[in-house]
Amino acid sequence: MPAGTDEGGSPREGGDPASSAPALTEESIEAHVAQALEAIARAGDLDGLKEVRLAHAGDRSPLALANRAIGGLPGPEKAAAGKLVGQARGRVNQALGRRQQELEAERDERILVEEAMDLTVAPGRRPLGRRHVLTVTAERMADAMVGMGWEIAEGPQVEAEWFNFDALNFDKDHPARQMQDTFFVEPAKAGLVLRTHTSPVQARSLLERGVPLYVAVPGKTFRTDELDATHTPVFHQLEGLAIDEGLTMAHLKGTLDRLAEAMFGAGIVSRLRPAYFPFTEPSAEMDFRCFVCRGEPTATPCRTCGGTGWIEWGGCGMVHHNVLRACGVDPERYQGFAFGMGVERTAMFRHGIADMRELIEGDVRFNAQFGMEI
Numbered sequence: 001m002p003a004g005t006d007e008g009g010s011p012r013e014g015g016d017p018a019s020s021a022p023a024l025t026e027e028s029i030e031a032h033v034a035q036a037l038e039a040i041a042r043a044g045d046l047d048g049l050k051e052v053r054l055a056h057a058g059d060r061s062p063l064a065l066a067n068r069a070i071g072g073l074p075g076p077e078k079a080a081a082g083k084l085v086g087q088a089r090g091r092v093n094q095a096l097g098r099r100q101q102e103l104e105a106e107r108d109e110r111i112l113v114e115e116a117m118d119l120t121v122a123p124g125r126r127p128l129g130r131r132h133v134l135t136v137t138a139e140r141m142a143d144a145m146v147g148m149g150w151e152i153a154e155g156p157q158v159e160a161e162w163f164n165f166d167a168l169n170f171d172k173d174h175p176a177r178q179m180q181d182t183f184f185v186e187p188a189k190a191g192l193v194l195r196t197h198t199s200p201v202q203a204r205s206l207l208e209r210g211v212p213l214y215v216a217v218p219g220k221t222f223r224t225d226e227l228d229a230t231h232t233p234v235f236h237q238l239e240g241l242a243i244d245e246g247l248t249m250a251h252l253k254g255t256l257d258r259l260a261e262a263m264f265g266a267g268i269v270s271r272l273r274p275a276y277f278p279f280t281e282p283s284a285e286m287d288f289r290c291f292v293c294r295g296e297p298t299a300t301p302c303r304t305c306g307g308t309g310w311i312e313w314g315g316c317g318m319v320h321h322n323v324l325r326a327c328g329v330d331p332e333r334y335q336g337f338a339f340g341m342g343v344e345r346t347a348m349f350r351h352g353i354a355d356m357r358e359l360i361e362g363d364v365r366f367n368a369q370f371g372m373e374i
């Protein structure tokens with residue numbers, strides 16, 4: 001084997017100039033150790049310590065080079081130099097080990113604090129939305145009618161005065177026109193109103209669908225009422241209209257009883273009291289049996305019905321001949337009945353809601369009470 005270039009020359013392979021002939025004196029080794037210990041003490045985190053380790057205990061560190069240089073010393077000096085460098089490296093490695101432990105302990109402690117999870121924090125769950133109690137009530141009422149074989153009809157909220165009043169036998173100067181506090185839509189000559197009731201859909205359905213006809217109309221209605229516990233300018237009604245041969249008030253009564261049962265429980269019936277509406281003759285106000293006391297005498301007056309045993313629900317009657325005629329229906333052959341009641345009132349009684357304003361204020365906590373009904 002030919003002699004290598006390093007042999008006998010530089011003690012380092014590769015001829016690294018920085019590492020040529022490291023001094024192997026006690027002072028110089030001690031100086032390296034002192035530098036290393038100082039750097040170790042200064043290392044503020046594990047990454048910093050890694051660099052210090054590389055610089056002071058790595059392959060190219062002064063002490064590693066010194067160690068390698070021992071091989072080039074004359075035989076008798078090797079043992080002492082080996083001991084000197086070996087002890088020096090041992091001290092540095094120990095110091096590195098201790099600092100490593102300290103820094104790891106600091107890191108672990110910091111992680112415990114920084115990454116701690118507060119198991120008592122309420123989870124950020126999104127609350128479920130709910131359908132509004134009025135929507136659900138109106139749908140339940142309409143469903144009860146569909147269950148009796150009726151169809152659902154709808155009409156516009158901005159309605160022709162003719163449908164809202166004229167077709168329903170309200171004379172131009174009929175005082176009943178003032179009975180309802182109407183929102184008139186400008187310009188006045190356009191003859192448009194915000195419908196004051198769902199009854200205009202009676203005429204619309206008769207004209208569109210013809211007879212025989214059984215339609216229920218849930219919908220939004222408007223009157224110039226101030227908002228208070230029992231009034232709101234925007235409210236909802238359920239209208240019913242049945243036109244056929246041979247219909248009588250007994251059919252009206254039976255239909256209302258079924259609807260009352262569907263909304264307030266088995267055995268709840270309706271009653272009729274004489275009243276006046278231009279579009280029905282005879283006309284009646286309908287009440288339903290109080291679903292709390294059921295008309296039975298109680299020790300203190302029932303709080304739901306005020307002790308009367310009945311709760312007012314809406315208006316009804318036999319459809320006026322003039323309405324049938326306005327819609328091209330022969331009153332000699334076809335008769336019918338109609339009714340209309342408030343959805344708000346129905347929901348309030350069904351759920352014990354005391355103040356109508358709660359229905360429209362839109363507080364999700366209010367609506368959430370009624371649960372989810374699809």
Ligand code: DAH
Nearest residue numbers: 197199315316317338339340
């Ligand atoms: N439209 C009436 C109102 O809003 C209620 C009503 C009464 C409707 C009698 C009817 C009816 O269909 O026959 O006050």
